[in-house]
Structure formats: structure tokens, C-alpha cells
Amino acid sequence: MLLVLLVLAGCSDAAQDPGPRAGDVGADAAGQAAAPGAAAADGTGAAEPPRPALPPERACYDLDLDAALAATDDSPSRPCTSPHTARTFLVGRLDRAAEGHLLAMDSERVRTQVATRCPAALPDFVGGGEDGWRLSVLRAVWFTPTLPEADAGASWFRCDVVAPDGRGGLLPLSGRLEGTLATAAGRDRWGLCATGAPDDRDARRVACAEQHSWRAVSVVELGGTGPDGEDYPGEQAAQERGQEPCEQVGRDRATDPLEFTWGYEWPSAEQWAAGQRFGRCWVPVA
Incomplete structure (x- = not known):
């Protein structure tokens, strides 16, 4: 007997899948502030005020989910x-900079720059390739x-990794996260699992280190990445x-190729x- 389970992800997965929103970023990834005594560009020799310092790299914070999703x-x-999340x-x-003037920090162009750069950089940090984070809770x-910081000259972005706990909060982070999804132990800890079948409204998505009965195991590519590109193929075609x-x-x-259950x-x-632009395949676990 063949049991087939088809699942439509009908609700937004923003807490689990904050997807990119378009744009490019001109980033100084080295993250260095200008020297306090730098000479003025007009050659007068007058010292420019120091550029505002960037946030520390590899820093940690104790945030709740609302704070993590704030701008x-x-x-x-x-x-x-x-302890940190x-x-x-x-x-x-x-x-x-745009056409000789400075864009506001809350302008669409500025906001979408960082909204593209951070998700794109996550796979390089956590490892496991592009599908690594797609099949994880990270x-x-x-x-x-x-706005007051921007008025004072700050013009940086900061990308953090978090792990939603499926209960409206964030999991505590510990241990090494860099490259973790390139390891079996990391995938078993941070993988994307669920407490029930994917179409069960009472099921929660959890890290695979927690008790679970289903697991996301592979990705189905459906189209190009990013907000630009082809149109939505429609629910039936995507299915x-x-x-x-x-x-x-x-x-x-x-274990039995004639009797099994799967989810999509x-x-x-x-x-x-x-x-x-992708779907996920799910299977039950013993």
C-alpha cells in the first residue's frame, strides 16, 4: 500500500524562512572604521571626524523573536x-549614495540591500551548501x-544567525556554528524536523535535536532565486x-519500498x- 501525503505551506514562514527581498549591497566586509586622524579629502589638512564604529563581529546577543525580526x-x-540567542x-x-545625495536609512533601496546580503552569506557561515540552511532551523x-545613529553618520549592516524554536521564541545557541551544517552532528542538532506530519496543524517545527517524528530531507528547486525572475508557476504546477x-x-x-509515507x-x-523558490521533501522517522 502506498500512502502519499501532500502538504501546502500556506502560511508565511517568516520566522523560519526570512527570505531575501532584492537588491545589492556595497559592503566593506572588513568592517574597519576610518582612522580618527584621517586627512580631509579637500586637501586642507583638516582632520575629518572619525567614522562611526561598526558593530563588533562575532558578537552575541540575547534577543527574543520580536527583537530578532526588528529592523x-x-x-x-x-x-x-x-547564554545568547x-x-x-x-x-x-x-x-x-544615489545621484549625489545620501539615501535615508529606511529607504527601500537601503533596506533591500541588507535583506539580500545576509541570507546569501548564511550558507557560507553555517556550511552545508545552499540546501544546508534550507533543511535546518538556522x-x-x-x-x-x-535613525539617530544614521543621522550621526552610521551606515552599517549586521547579520545574525538565530534558530526559531517553533513556539514563538528562539533556541539558545551554543557551541561552534561556523561550518556546523557541513557535519552530520550539526545537521542532527540543527536540522529542520517536526513533531507531526507536515500537514498536521498541531505539529511544531523544531530542531532535530528535540523530540520529533518527521524530518525535512531534501529540496526541490522550483525556479530562480531572489524576488526577480520568473512568475509564480501556480499552486498546482508547484505541487x-x-x-x-x-x-x-x-x-x-x-524500509519497505511498497509501503511508505512521504510529504511535500x-x-x-x-x-x-x-x-x-524551492519546496521541501519530508519523511517520517522512527
Whole structure:
């Protein structure tokens, strides 16, 4: 007997999948502030005021989910040896110049710069390739200066990694996160699992280190990445494109190739517009 489970991801996965929103970033990834005594560009020899310092790299913070999804964060950093829920993995500078004037920090162009750069940089930090973070609970969040900080000359962005706990909060982070999804132990700890079948409304998505009965095991590519590119193929087409590969994954992982269950979820039109151009195959675990 063949049991087939098809799942539509109908709600936004923003807490789990904050997808890219378009744009490019001109970043000074080295993260160095200008020297306090730098000479003025007009050759007068007058000292320019120092550029505002960037946030510390590899810093840690104790944030709740609401704070992690906010545009700005002024909470103090803490040693990564202390309890924390967010860890910085990239700091750089924003390109705010446009046609001879400085763009506002809350302008769409500035906001979308960092919203593209941080998710794109996450796979390099956590390891496991592009599919690594897609099959994990690890997500990128990002921050820019507050308006008073921007008025004082700050023009940086900060990318943090967080792990939603499936209960409206964030998991505590500990141990080495850099490259963790390139290891079996890291995937078993931070992998994307669920407490029930993907179509079970009462099921929670959890890290695979927690008790679970289903696991996301592979990705189905549905189109180009980012908000630009092809249009949403429609619910039926997105569903059909993942059935065969997910069924095969379920068969390959089953102890009995004639009796097995599998799940498939695909992006909604809203998620597609936000840049999620892939689906996930799920299988039950013993």
C-alpha cells in the first residue's frame, strides 16, 4: 500500500524562512572604521571626524523573536560564552549614495540591500551548501542603525544567525556554528524536523535535536532565486513539480519500498514573491 501525503505551506514562514527581498549591497566586509586622524579629502589638512564604529563581529546577543525580526537593535552584546540567542556572522557597510545625495536609512533601496546580503552569506557561515540552511532551523536576521545613529553618520549592516524554536521564541545557541551544517552532528542538532506530519496543524517545527517524528530531507528547486525572475508557476504546477522527486526520496528512505509515507511542501505565492523558490521533501522517522 502506498500512502502519499501532500502538504501546502500556506502560511508565511517568516520566522523560519526570512527570505531575501532584492537588491545589492556595497559592503566593506572588513568592517574597519576610518582612522580618527584621517586627512580631509579637500586637501586642507583638516582632520575629518572619525567614522562611526561598526558593530563588533562575532558578537552575541540575547534577543527574543520580536527583537530578532526588528529592523534595528540597540541591545548590548555579550560574551558568546554566556547564554545568547543570536550570533553575528557578518558586518559591513551600506551603499547609501544615489545621484549625489545620501539615501535615508529606511529607504527601500537601503533596506533591500541588507535583506539580500545576509541570507546569501548564511550558507557560507553555517556550511552545508545552499540546501544546508534550507533543511535546518538556522536563519539569518539583519539590522541597520537606528535613525539617530544614521543621522550621526552610521551606515552599517549586521547579520545574525538565530534558530526559531517553533513556539514563538528562539533556541539558545551554543557551541561552534561556523561550518556546523557541513557535519552530520550539526545537521542532527540543527536540522529542520517536526513533531507531526507536515500537514498536521498541531505539529511544531523544531530542531532535530528535540523530540520529533518527521524530518525535512531534501529540496526541490522550483525556479530562480531572489524576488526577480520568473512568475509564480501556480499552486498546482508547484505541487506537481515536487511529487515525483519527493516520492522517490520517500521510497529510497523507507524500509519497505511498497509501503511508505512521504510529504511535500511548496511555497505559496507570497513566499515565492519573497524569494523562496524551492519546496521541501519530508519523511517520517522512527
